[in-house]
Amino acid sequence: MRPITVRGTPLAGGTLPAVCVPLVGRTRDALLREATDAASLGPDLLEWRVDHFTAIVDIDAVVATARDIKAAAPGLPLLYTRRAQHEGGQATALHDDQLVPLYAAVCERGGVDLVDTEASGDPAQVAAICEAAHAAGCTLVLSFHDFQRTPALGELLERYRDSYRLGADVAKVAVMPQGTGDVLTLLQATWMASEELPIPVAGMAMGALGAVSRVCGGEFGSALTFAAGRAASAPGQLPLGPLRAALAVLHGSVLRR
Numbered sequence: 001m002r003p004i005t006v007r008g009t010p011l012a013g014g015t016l017p018a019v020c021v022p023l024v025g026r027t028r029d030a031l032l033r034e035a036t037d038a039a040s041l042g043p044d045l046l047e048w049r050v051d052h053f054t055a056i057v058d059i060d061a062v063v064a065t066a067r068d069i070k071a072a073a074p075g076l077p078l079l080y081t082r083r084a085q086h087e088g089g090q091a092t093a094l095h096d097d098q099l100v101p102l103y104a105a106v107c108e109r110g111g112v113d114l115v116d117t118e119a120s121g122d123p124a125q126v127a128a129i130c131e132a133a134h135a136a137g138c139t140l141v142l143s144f145h146d147f148q149r150t151p152a153l154g155e156l157l158e159r160y161r162d163s164y165r166l167g168a169d170v171a172k173v174a175v176m177p178q179g180t181g182d183v184l185t186l187l188q189a190t191w192m193a194s195e196e197l198p199i200p201v202a203g204m205a206m207g208a209l210g211a212v213s214r215v216c217g218g219e220f221g222s223a224l225t226f227a228a229g230r231a232a233s234a235p236g237q238l239p240l241g242p243l244r245a246a247l248a249v250l251h252g253s254v255l256r257r
């Protein structure tokens with residue numbers, strides 16, 4: 001597993017997958033309560049899923065709220081994500097031409113440490129978000145999600161490669177398994193990508209069937225796993241406490257090898 005680095009520091013000490021708790025509050029106050037609660041659970045980073053935020057079209061409100069979340073969770077890196085609806089995000093009033101200015105403002109003024117956008121987005125927008133993130137010293141996650149099914153191994157590997165080719169610092173894939181074999185496919189693609197690519201990768205299968213991948217993904221090269229705080233942002237996320245305990249058990253076995 002190649003660890004994710006944020007402003008020069010590897011997450012989770014560089015040895016275990018980083019555990020991220022998503023924030024899905026709709027208002028500033030709800031988000032700040034959620035951030036305080038989540039921080040008390042001891043995650044390695046938080047993710048703000050801004051597509052749940054009702055004031056998403058107000059750039060200044062988004063920037064101020066990002067700063068407030070950072071202040072409510074001191075010392076915790078913040079991942080900023082506007083998940084597109086076609087990859088499982090919420091419907092929002094955000095207009096297409098507001099997307100890049102929103103990411104740029106949050107990178108420059110919001111104090112966020114990582115940003116995530118879909119690799120399948122408009123190429124000019126992806127390039128502009130990449131540039132804004134890197135100019136601000138943010139770690140760029142380029143991601144792919146399929147909430148219905150699990151594409152074949154070759155396609156998943158290509159999704160990881162696409163993210164790398166587009167300039168990602170982290171390539172991420174999340175899929176919905178229809179059977180146990182699909183979980184194996186996701187893990188195999190993640191393992192192959194982690195061996196092939198010079199950047200960290202993150203892979204997870206969603207839903208009840210996929211929950212095992214959130215625990216053992218690190219053994220297959222995944223540098224990041226998501227755990228539920230007050231609420232989950234995707235099906236199958238486990239509560240942080242039991243997930244941490246399971247990771248520690250696996251890590252103990254790794255040390256004994």
Ligand SMILES: O=C1C[C@@](O)(C(=O)O)C[C@@H](O)[C@@H]1O
Nearest residue numbers: 022081174204206226233234
């Ligand atoms: O892309 C991801 C992964 C995720 O979908 C999951 O399955 O844990 C949760 C999202 O909040 C995050 O942006």
